[in-house]
Amino acid sequence: MLKLCGMDYKDKKVLVIGLARSGKAAIRVLDKLGAKIYLSEKNQLKEEDSLFLKEYNVENLGQEMDVFERDFDLVVKNPGVPPVSPIVKRLEERNIKIITEIELAYQVAKPQHYIAITGTNGKTTTTTIMYELLKTAFKDKAHVGGNIGTPLCELILDHDLMEEEGHYISLEISNHQLVDIDEFRPEIATIINLTPDHLETMGSLDAYYRSKVQVYRNMKDDDIFIYNGDDEVLKEYTERYPISCQIPSFSLNRDDTYSYIKDGYIYVNNEKIIPLDKIHLVGKHNWQNIIIAITAAKALNITNDDIS
DSSP: OOEETTEEOTTOEEEEEOOHHHHHHHHHHHHHHTOEEEEEOOSOOOHHHHHHHHHTTOEEOOSOGGGGGSOOSEEEEOTTSOTTSHHHHHHHHTTOOEEEHHHHHHHHSOOOEEEEEEOSSSHHHHHHHHHHHHHHHHGGGEEEEETTSSOHHHHHHHTTTTTOOOOEEEEEOOHHHHTTOSSOOOSEEEEOOOOSOOHHHHSSHHHHHHHHGGGGTTOOEEEEEEEETTOHHHHHHHHHSOOOEEOOEEOSSOSSSSEEEETTEEEETTEEEEEGGGOOSOSHHHHHHHHHHHHHHHHTTOOHHHHO
16 A cells, blocks of 8 residues: 555545645545545535546535544645635644645655746746756656646656656646645756745745745755856845755856856856757746756756757
């Protein structure tokens, strides 16, 4: 029987908060683990959703506060449920463990190559570029998901990653998905930038920024955090919460970093990689997205031919 957090899941009571696509993916994984699954969904269910719950023998308990006085062995929270929500606060007060679908997928899968991309702006573009590079190099072992559309649990199931290892996953990950990570450890990660956002769901700007730096919390040794040397807020928070892995930096404004732009080319580790005139995405911000993806690609030994 598969285990998570040292728990044998057979017949354990697990509450999934929020259905949507990630909730369904989590339910499919939990069913495979043999858990007794409950759902807390406040919206009226469509007929197809009701049929899905019936197929997996899941009871929808609704979202009245008395639901969260019941005993559960674990809660898997939809990232759309904010950390400041009264239901989350009550579960925390009762010391009931809360994780997100990202963490669930990570812990039940065999070891994979995760490239985790977060930040305030540019996540989807960077994640997509990264996936295109992975797909060119690694073919059907390359995948894309997370906040970009396909839940990680869905990828894990659809590509048999509970049994097969060594795939490459470009993962867009939001701050709400990072709040409740436990063991999640990407091989490569970046915080593209940090600017004010999500104040209404995080409670404070500091809480929002702290949630972002969770992406490198478990990284170590030969893992790689690609650091934006132009972002002063990121500098402040990485000083407050130090990084324990390799830290190649990049800049769009100077050339004393690991990756940089000079004489119309993107360089990585002083190697000329690609001319800017081959980049068809408009805007300097897209140079930033591309330089991150290329830096990650080179770390994975993707050739210049595959990059160009």
